[in-house]
Amino acid sequence: MDLGQDIGVRLARGDDDALEECYALYGSSVLAYLGRLVGRDEAEDVLQRTFLDVWRHADRYDAEQSFSGWLFTIAHRRAVDHLRRRRPGVIPVEVLREVMGDDGRETADRFAWAADVRAALLRLPPEQRETIEMAYFGDRTQREISRELDVPLGTVKARMARGTRALGSLLRAHGASPGDTARGRGGQ
């Protein structure tokens, strides 16, 4: 079972709260992906359309497939729709490369995998999550984190060690691996 599978199953049952949870866990990752394809200024609109489609077509989610893969397939399609509506000639070649063909699939899979990792991070105990986010996403050293949080360096080390270990276990327990997301690429 992948990390988002329970959310996908609840969405398919029409559970309103599941959409909010899905948005909280995956929204920022989808927004980052769309920002890369359609630009930051327009990504929020496409994000809303993506989650509207997720809600509307939730009954098409196949619980045997990766939820993040399914989600990013929808995001990819909405981004393509959005780019098609633009005037011709304004889409940079590098964007086309990331949208179309093998490069496009690889990009979507990579973001789906990163989104699963991000979702797993959000399930860690808050102090472990905060430490890991400061270290990796905030690019801080353990000493800097210790000073900023005003906790002993040993505490920061312990939180990071437990957090990264727990993260690996969480992803393994849910069978999430980079290749798993590719299995989720199907219809909406």
Added chain:
Amino acid sequence: MTHEQIVIDLPALLRGELGRARLAEVVEHLETCDGCRLELVAATQGHSTVAAAVRTLRPETGPAAAPRAHDGAAAELPPLSHHRRRWPRWQRGLAVAAAAVVLGAAVLVGVNRESAPSGAVQTARLSAVTGAGSGEVTMRSPGRSTYMTIRTRGLGAAGPGHFYYAWLLEPATNKMLPLGQVGADGTATFEVDSGIVASYHAVDVSLQSDNGNPGHSDTSVLRAQY
């Protein structure tokens, strides 16, 4: 040096944060301790996974703008909007009633497939918005009414719980007026007040879910401008 002291230094080892002396101690221990080497494998998996996710999710702003905020992973999310698939029963009733009033008062929908009256004829080509369908809209205006006949081709079956629906659309403002369901044979005819037709400039065909929501699904499959 205890195993516990080694294990909590593994993230710092992987991130290159250990000083020279401490690095030498940790490496020396790992060379002789199977248990700590297994811990290193687990730590490496966690480290590598997060590092890859960071590299993917980090905005492409260039090395000079490396993020410092610890919440850099969580890009500012706008509030989630218009997501309720099933409207509360009372809202659904109001919306359906409002749609019925609009339809009844202004549009006078008539599924009249046999005898569209003669008069001035205008044809507009339906082009695919999503998918590969096509078709045309024929409008005859013998008097104050316009008879709009929609013929679609290649749309395919709407699928269980779905149907195709026709709308008048004003592209400049996205204002829409519901016409009615497109039949299973891909055609439909509607009698519409000519003044209403003149205030719109496109016909849109959408794929709708049978979920009680009377609004446009945002999934347009065909569109014709007139």
